[in-house]
Amino acid sequence: xxxxATALLLVNQRAYKMPVHPTVVVCVDGCEPDYLAxxxxxxxxxxxxxxxxxGVALRADCALPSFTNPNNLSIVTGVPPSVHGISGNYFxxxxxxxxxxxxxxxxxxxxxxxxxxxxxxxxxxVVTAKDKLRTLLGHGLRGIxxxxxxxxxxxxxxxxxxxxxxxxxxxxxxxxxxDLSEFVFAAGVRLMETRRPDLMYLSTTDYVQHKHAPxxxxxxxxxxxxxxxxxxxxxxxxxxxxxxxxxxxxKTKMDGTPQVIYLSDWxxxxxxxxxxxxxxPITDPYVVHHGALGSFATVYLPQDVSADGLCEALQKLxxxxxxxxxxxxxxxxxxxSDRIGDxxxxxxxxxxxxxxxxxxxxxxxxxxxxxHGGRGEQTVPLIVNRPAxxxxxxxxxxxxxxxxxxLNYAQ
Ligand SMILES: [Zn+2]
Numbered sequence: 001x002x003x004x005a006t007a008l009l010l011v012n013q014r015a016y017k018m019p020v021h022p023t024v025v026v027c028v029d030g031c032e033p034d035y036l037a038x039x040x041x042x043x044x045x046x047x048x049x050x051x052x053x054x055g056v057a058l059r060a061d062c063a064l065p066s067f068t069n070p071n072n073l074s075i076v077t078g079v080p081p082s083v084h085g086i087s088g089n090y091f092x093x094x095x096x097x098x099x100x101x102x103x104x105x106x107x108x109x110x111x112x113x114x115x116x117x118x119x120x121x122x123x124x125x126v127v128t129a130k131d132k133l134r135t136l137l138g139h140g141l142r143g144i145x146x147x148x149x150x151x152x153x154x155x156x157x158x159x160x161x162x163x164x165x166x167x168x169x170x171x172x173x174x175x176x177x178x179d180l181s182e183f184v185f186a187a188g189v190r191l192m193e194t195r196r197p198d199l200m201y202l203s204t205t206d207y208v209q210h211k212h213a214p215x216x217x218x219x220x221x222x223x224x225x226x227x228x229x230x231x232x233x234x235x236x237x238x239x240x241x242x243x244x245x246x247x248x249x250x251k252t253k254m255d256g257t258p259q260v261i262y263l264s265d266w267x268x269x270x271x272x273x274x275x276x277x278x279x280x281p282i283t284d285p286y287v288v289h290h291g292a293l294g295s296f297a298t299v300y301l302p303q304d305v306s307a308d309g310l311c312e313a314l315q316k317l318x319x320x321x322x323x324x325x326x327x328x329x330x331x332x333x334x335x336x337s338d339r340i341g342d343x344x345x346x347x348x349x350x351x352x353x354x355x356x357x358x359x360x361x362x363x364x365x366x367x368x369x370x371x372h373g374g375r376g377e378q379t380v381p382l383i384v385n386r387p388a389x390x391x392x393x394x395x396x397x398x399x400x401x402x403x404x405x406x407l408n409y410a411q
Contacts, residue, residue, distance in 0.1 A: 009407075011116045014078045016403060018122070019198050020411040023239045024188065025402050027075055028226065029068060029129070029181070030206030030372065031244035033059060033381045038215030039223035047231040048223075051240075051385045056405065060382035060397035064333040064346075065296035066246035066372045067282055069102065072133055072203055074400035075243065076112040080334035085109035086136065088281020091339040092300050099279060102339075103132050105139035109336075113403055114201060115140035122198040125160075127187045129180045129205035137201065144191065148183035149175050167194065178208050178222055185229035192236045200238075209248045210370050230385075240385040241406035243399040247377035251293065251352040251369045258362060258369040261319050263297055263345060264355040270313060275302045278355045279341060282373055291362045293354050294373030295321070295347030298340045307342045314343070319351030321374055349376030386410040 009016040039045045040052070051057075063074040063081055065088055073086040081087045085107055090099045114137065118124040124143035128134050131147040138145030144160040151164040152172055165172065168187045173179035181204035188202045212218040233240055253259045263278045282294035301307060307325040314323035322345075329344035330337035347353045352371050354360045362369075380399050388409035397405075 030209030034214035044224035071245035244380035293352035296373035
């Protein structure tokens with residue numbers, strides 16, 4: 001370590017102690033806590049079983065919307081989207097404007113803990129499954145940062161590392177496969193063996209979780225795979241803190257078909273006009289496994305339509321968990337008010353939200369729809385492989401407390 005262990009790292013109004021041991025924070029995409037329970041009960045996660053008994057085993061709330069990018073950014077900044085600004089994959093710059101992708105770091109409103117740790121002299125490595133997260137997670141970071149998806153494109157100059165395939169010793173994974181996440185773990189182990197970074201962040205993809213429910217053979221195989229890599233990192237002397245960006249639930253009717261409220265269709269009927277915009281911030285270039293259907297939507301209204309009246313009507317629909325006007329949504333859900341619409345709509349545990357039935361291509365769904373985005377998918381695991389006796393287990397823990405837990409309580 002180049003920095004004395006007593007120094008504090010101050011990032012976004014939070015203080016972190018410098019790591020004494022190499023510290024690995026793992027974000028398991030879409031890890032509904034029941035995945036772990038089922039796999040442990042099936043005897044497939046011996047490392048986790050031991051860790052739950054000996055270390056810290058908490059449940060925490062993720063940030064809303066319970067989507068991948070807002071939560072990965074919350075985890076690496078330690079603050080909710082109201083502070084870091086990434087509230088989804090898309091937002092409208094203004095009504096009537098184009099939907100803008102928020103993959104670009106220019107939308108990030110604060111530094112990441114990873115970049116600040118590197119600035120303070122720590123060696124930092126980041127491996128993400130999908131490349132869409134890499135530029136955000138690696139913003140301002142002087143260290144290693146690459147994606148499994150584009151592992152063969154990593155260069156020393158842009159990613160802090162090259163020859164990744166040789167290092168990991170695995171072929172390039174397909175973007176729609178469990179391999180993509182396995183590559184992340186395998187790379188993490190190899191980095192720890194060869195370079196021993198002080199701080200490492202590993203972030204997987206929820207391809208398996210979108211398709212397979214907890215306890216299914218495919219899900220248990222995935223978690224058994226994860227368990228094996230965690231055991232290897234533990235054997236290398238790492239403090240490991242594991243959480244998730246969001247949970248995952250079936251969003252289906254009892255006949256197995258998708259349970260969807262198509263908001264644009266409904267609004268057109270209700271308002272008798274069509275000069276509004278529904279934005280689904282889950283939309284991204286990889287939608288095959290969920291058809292761009294999640295449980296969070298935001299609506300931009302023309303000035304003469306009352307958000308309060310609309311919320312009242314939406315709230316009465318079966319399947320709507322809540323519908324909130326902008327100011328209330330920003331306050332209650334910790335969202336950046338300038339990057340949401342006039343109304344924020346949350347689907348319940350069983351219900352996804354769409355625009356119009358015609359706009360969603362569900363032909364790629366070969367299994368009943370599983371998705372996320374609302375409060376129903378807010379509960380995630382928060383696990384550390386070391387005991388932390390000083391910890392208040394009744395505190396309202398968030399997934400973006402994971403670095404606090406790892407660095408301030410578990411070294
Ligand atoms: Zn995710």
